Amino acid sequence: MDSPSHSSVIIIGAGISGISAGKVLAENGIEDMLILEASDRIGGRIRKENFGGVSVELGAGWVAGVGGKEPNPVWELASQSGLRTCFSDYSNARYNIYDRSGKIFPSGVAADSYKKAVDSAIEKLRSLEANLDSEVTEQPRSPKTPIELAIDFILHDFRDGREVNGLSVKTEVEPISTYVDFGEREFLVADDRGYEHLLYKMAEDFLFTSEGKILDNRLKLNKVVRELQHSRNGVVVKTEDGCVYEANYVILSASIGVLQSDLISFRPPLPRWKTEAIEKCDVMIYTKIFLKFPCQFWPCGPGKEFFIYAHERRGYYTFWQHMENAYPGSNILVVTLTNGESKRVEAQSDEETLEEAMGVLRDMFGPNIPNATDIIVPRWWNNRFQRGSYSNYPIISDNQDVHYIKAPVGRIFFTGEHTSERFSGYVHGGYLAGIDTSKSLLEEMRKQKERKSESQTFLLEPLLALTGSLEAVPSLHKCDIPTQLYLSGKVGLQEAIL
Numbered sequence: 001m002d003s004p005s006h007s008s009v010i011i012i013g014a015g016i017s018g019i020s021a022g023k024v025l026a027e028n029g030i031e032d033m034l035i036l037e038a039s040d041r042i043g044g045r046i047r048k049e050n051f052g053g054v055s056v057e058l059g060a061g062w063v064a065g066v067g068g069k070e071p072n073p074v075w076e077l078a079s080q081s082g083l084r085t086c087f088s089d090y091s092n093a094r095y096n097i098y099d100r101s102g103k104i105f106p107s108g109v110a111a112d113s114y115k116k117a118v119d120s121a122i123e124k125l126r127s128l129e130a131n132l133d134s135e136v137t138e139q140p141r142s143p144k145t146p147i148e149l150a151i152d153f154i155l156h157d158f159r160d161g162r163e164v165n166g167l168s169v170k171t172e173v174e175p176i177s178t179y180v181d182f183g184e185r186e187f188l189v190a191d192d193r194g195y196e197h198l199l200y201k202m203a204e205d206f207l208f209t210s211e212g213k214i215l216d217n218r219l220k221l222n223k224v225v226r227e228l229q230h231s232r233n234g235v236v237v238k239t240e241d242g243c244v245y246e247a248n249y250v251i252l253s254a255s256i257g258v259l260q261s262d263l264i265s266f267r268p269p270l271p272r273w274k275t276e277a278i279e280k281c282d283v284m285i286y287t288k289i290f291l292k293f294p295c296q297f298w299p300c301g302p303g304k305e306f307f308i309y310a311h312e313r314r315g316y317y318t319f320w321q322h323m324e325n326a327y328p329g330s331n332i333l334v335v336t337l338t339n340g341e342s343k344r345v346e347a348q349s350d351e352e353t354l355e356e357a358m359g360v361l362r363d364m365f366g367p368n369i370p371n372a373t374d375i376i377v378p379r380w381w382n383n384r385f386q387r388g389s390y391s392n393y394p395i396i397s398d399n400q401d402v403h404y405i406k407a408p409v410g411r412i413f414f415t416g417e418h419t420s421e422r423f424s425g426y427v428h429g430g431y432l433a434g435i436d437t438s439k440s441l442l443e444e445m446r447k448q449k450e451r452k453s454e455s456q457t458f459l460l461e462p463l464l465a466l467t468g469s470l471e472a473v474p475s476l477h478k479c480d481i482p483t484q485l486y487l488s489g490k491v492g493l494q495e496a497i498l
């Protein structure tokens, strides 16, 4: 068992946001920083698995947001570290929509259905934006045909209604110049070292020795944090294996799904403005099921990487991709399920899922195709260190909930993709959030030092210890905690100290 140790900062979670936060702290001279990670690896939702002789990405697979006016920092990291990627364009998928008898819908029918769905998505966004502050009443919808359901799935589940045909729905309603433009192109990671190679590259200077061994004073794996307790001058962190750590500050990078679960308890409990914002955020479940075959039986060639199965049940094994562009000759297919369908397959055996998937493939390609020889069904929902795949904020929102989810409570700072205003749900969202949170914390540490030197500590220290119990609504732009408390008017200085 570890003996109690004290650090300046403890970071909880070694996904992209935890690692990018740690890197900024290390670069700014915070030597005694410690990362506690619940699982036995770094990477979090960036996770590769060796499957059928190649490396497949069970979590993030695309470097998304490339080719715009500004460089996406994750794309830059990928380029610098020589990560092998291939351009991946799913906009042609609409020309490869199969019905249940294996016929491909004529391109005119598919293009029409697609255009109608895009127009209606844009119209809905415009009306949502116009009615941002008032209640929007949904028009009753007529029952949808299998092709409409399939297209609906691509627009709203597969890409969360964010992108349509290489064109962001959001940019249709909001001029692109109003926000950072990383672009709309996407590149599939096709590298045996996996997407996670980027994390190892980022971490090599501060979490590993030159021989590649983990620096145990910086990173501890298999440490499931169960309790965070504010103390007089910091935070006490308790892990499932009975270890206790102390730090002046904590950065918590656990996912929104974990924050919604009871994995971590807070003493005092988190204030209501925080818990309400956390509860409001939707969690998306996104499951990529990989299937290995003895030979290829699906069409390959330009425009054929993606294909769609139109079924009367929405999201039923709808979206398919072959891996021939990434790994020629690998004979691997991947099918994407989301939300309810993801939960359903997570609850059944892999054999049942394989049987269902084979039934769908036989509908599309005939009864004589070979059986898959292997399958992987990731279980992001049932993973208690994830509880879902990523945060799913409404596409039009005023960002207030993100601000509340991100705002520090006392000495606990929050990070992760779900705290990114613009890029939640993406790897670059997590990466940028980690940097942003660390910078806010460094600023707070600088101010704290100044306060100490101004000899105000006798009043401010007890205030900091009590912050977590208060219902003070955070200032949205600063993390000047004592000032927030003071200015909120919810509690008098005297009262707080008592």
Ligand SMILES: Cc1cc2nc3c(=O)[nH]c(=O)nc-3n(C[C@H](O)[C@H](O)[C@H](O)COP(=O)(O)OP(=O)(O)OC[C@H]3O[C@@H](n4cnc5c(N)ncnc54)[C@H](O)[C@@H]3O)c2cc1C
Pocket: 012, 013, 014, 015, 016, 017, 018, 036, 037, 038, 039, 042, 043, 044, 045, 046, 058, 059, 060, 061, 062, 063, 064, 223, 224, 225, 226, 253, 254, 255, 258, 263, 264, 286, 287, 288, 380, 384, 385, 386, 388, 389, 390, 415, 416, 417, 418, 424, 425, 426, 427, 428, 429, 430
């Ligand atoms: C299936 C799937 C597909 C995706 N596809 C893409 C894509 O193509 N492109 C893209 O840009 N993004 C994609 N994403 C999203 C992207 O993976 C995430 O946005 C990003 O990796 C999140 O990083 P993070 O650091 O915020 O969180 P995480 O990676 O979840 O890191 C948090 C870490 O905290 C740890 N943790 C949790 N609880 C505790 C605890 N109590 N104690 C200690 N440690 C704890 C977890 O084990 C985890 O390692 C996908 C995600 C999934 C799941």
